[in-house]
Ligand SMILES: Nc1ncnc2c1ncn2[C@@H]1O[C@H](COP(=O)(O)OP(=O)(O)O)[C@@H](O)[C@H]1O
């Protein structure tokens with residue numbers, strides 16, 4: 001039987017690369033190639049060599065080709081969704097000058113604070129960019145580089161985000177999309193373009209940046225002969241602009257202009273994120289006010305400590321991640337990487353409520369609860385940014401869609417149900433970021449709307465779990481420890 005057309009959606013996230021080989025007509029996942037990344041650094045540093053991402057992309061594609069059994073000639077398009085905000089600096093030949101500074105590298109916190117001040121405070125930033133420059137934002141990382149590694153900053157010919165570094169390797173074109181660009185803090189969600197005053201503030205020339213494609217779906221080029229040879233794919237196939245990983249998950253879930261608006265999502269990965277696609281441009285200092293990949297917006301709250309931090313606690317306790325009990329009196333705020341929401345970049349973890357009869361399983365349960373409450377506290381602000389009243393029963397009853405690696409874990413799902421009191425949808429496919437990228441690739445190959453493509457694929461479908469009674473006692477206990485301890489968590 002002849003093979004139908006296949007598109008490849010790449011998720012290049014913090015811990016790994018996944019390449020989703022997807023039937024372009026039906027959205028059926030034919031195979032997912034995978035390759036891990038190495039993140040290095042101590043004392044707030046988090047770095048990865050961009051060449052590691054390129055090698056991982058090549059390995060993941062090779063694995064996907066082998067496991068799907070599809071001939072390379074069936075592949076018609078590719079798109080990359082990447083971890084947001086990372087700073088990649090290239091020389092004139094396009095070679096990385098040093099390892100990339102990742103979204104969860106908190107060394108740039110002082111530069112973020114100085115930038116916030118320089119423009120007149122948080123509101124001045126949200127009015128222009130939608131977001132305040134916390135340590136995660138690319139502008140703060142660029143300022144850190146200028147102060148701490150001036151030789152690399154001076155040698156920099158081009159600045160890229162992780163996903164557009166990879167897109168350029170594929171297509172030879174320096175292009176990005178509004179979604180990922182809106183995480184730099186030098187792109188304005190107000191004007192839909194780089195902001196000349198902000199570029200001047202950080203001493204960057206626009207010619208060093210990729211061109212912003214109108215949406216992440218646009219075809220920005222074709223697979224070059226050199227990339228085609230390294231990947232074992234046909235030269236000339238469509239390459240889309242791609243986007244950031246959260247924006248891509250929104251596409252994969254069918255959220256955006258042609259699909260569901262104002263419906264909340266919780267992503268459980270290295271980061272915990274809550275977001276929704278909406279038509280209202282967000283400008284709340286409590287959130288990141290990103291652009292989405294399809295012309296709508298993506299208000300988003302992000303924590304630095306989610307699945308990886310909880311897995312670390314399980315490892316310290318020598319427990320399987322599912323060998324767990326509710327925390328009881330114990331409260332554990334697992335801020336092992338500092339924190340972003342709330343903005344506590346130098347924080348470390350905190351344990352309270354320890355008793356003689358506290359069990360290791362309760363301590364692990366308390367870590368899940370601490371991570372879940374921290375990210376879920378941003379949910380009401382996301383709903384408000386969509387113009388909704390979180391107290392409205394119709395809004396409170398909207399299901400929460402769970403994505404990211406943690407959504408595959410029973411304890412994560414049950415902890416979120418218990419602490420949110422909401423119905424929860426766990427999409428059957430665990431690879432929403434990669435599937436969103438596959439929809440962007442299909443859109444680049446056919447010119448159809450990417451959200452409509454993902455909606456027709458039904459990649460966001462899954463069983464809806466009914467709400468359970470909300471555990472307000474734990475919600476309030478964890479929240480109260482966080483509120484009282486927050487300032488003292490800073491080192
Ligand atoms: N079955 C599972 N149960 C609970 N957690 C899981 C499961 N599978 C993967 N994870 C978690 O998912 C995380 C990786 O998720 P992913 O969304 O790929 O992360 P990232 O995008 O940050 O690279 C790991 O930290 C791991 O703890």
Ligand SMILES: O=C(CO)[C@@H](O)[C@H](O)COP(=O)(O)O
Nearest residue numbers: 013014083084103269270271
């Ligand atoms: O910084 C953010 C969002 O603003 C993170 O969500 C990164 O995009 C990394 O995501 P994961 O690797 O955890 O998926």
